[in-house]
Structure formats: structure tokens, C-alpha cells
Amino acid sequence: MGKTFISILVATAISLIFLSTPPSVPAEEDSLTVSLGSQNLHPINPAFGTSRHILVLYHNWGDTLLYRDPDRKQIVPCLAESVRWTDPRTLEFKLRKDVHFHNGEPFDAFAVKFSLDLLKGPDSKVSRHLSDLADAQVIDSHTISIVQ
Secondary structure, eight states: OOHHHHHHHHHHHHHHHHHHSOOSSOOOTTOOOOOOTTOOOOSOOTTTOOOHHHHHHHHHHOOOSEEEETTTTEEEESSEEEEEEEETTEEEEEEOSSOBOTTSOBOOHHHHHHHHHHHHSTTOSSGGGGTTOOEEEEEETTEEEEEO
């Protein structure tokens, strides 16, 4: 089976669990309660927790600058409006202005830089995958350059 098919099956199974199982504890305001058996989900941060459960959950509530469109089989903008090479080592992303985090804070270039710096940090479990990333530079509130 292909990875896409398996991902769809996992996402469907998780959705069915949420739809068919009543919560066992009352929900707190502004909270998300997730149960996947005895799997420890802490931390739910892709920089520090890299289990399959955490990554599946993250991809169901988090978006990316770009994503692979499965129909067109191309990388297309998601949180980015556009992306272009400004020189052989630098990608410039123009970011969408209509996006906010769950707490109401606006999504902007400073949030992207914070996330990239966190993912590249010394305690990150994924920093080795970003070794080609030299720097993220905020150009303005909705433009960021990522340098190799």
C-alpha cells in the first residue's frame, strides 16, 4: 500500500474514534483532549516529539508553508501565497494575511522564523533534517527569506 493511502486510513480511523467515542472527562474551555490508548503524547510538538501519533495529530491541525498536492503531484503554496528563488541559495515566501492561530494571534513571518529556529535548535529531534537551512530572515511581517 502507498504511504498516502495509509495516511488516509490512519486519519480516517482517528476521525472515527473522535466521532464514535464520547469523551470520558468533561472538556475544559479552550482545550483539546486526545486519547490514543496508552501512547504518551507529550510533548505534542514536532520539534521534540516525533512519534507517528504526534506527527499524524500535528498534520491534522497544523499547516505548512507548502504542501504536496496529491492530485497534481506538485508542491504548491499553503500558508505561503507564493514562493520564489531570489538567488541560488535563497527562497522568498510571501505569506497569507488571512491566517490566525487558534488563540487569535496573526500568522506572520515572525511566527515562521520562531518555528524554524525552534526546529533547528539544539534540543530539536528534527534539526538534523534541516542542516542545509542556514538562516531565516524576516523581510517584513508577511515576507520571509530562507537561506541555504
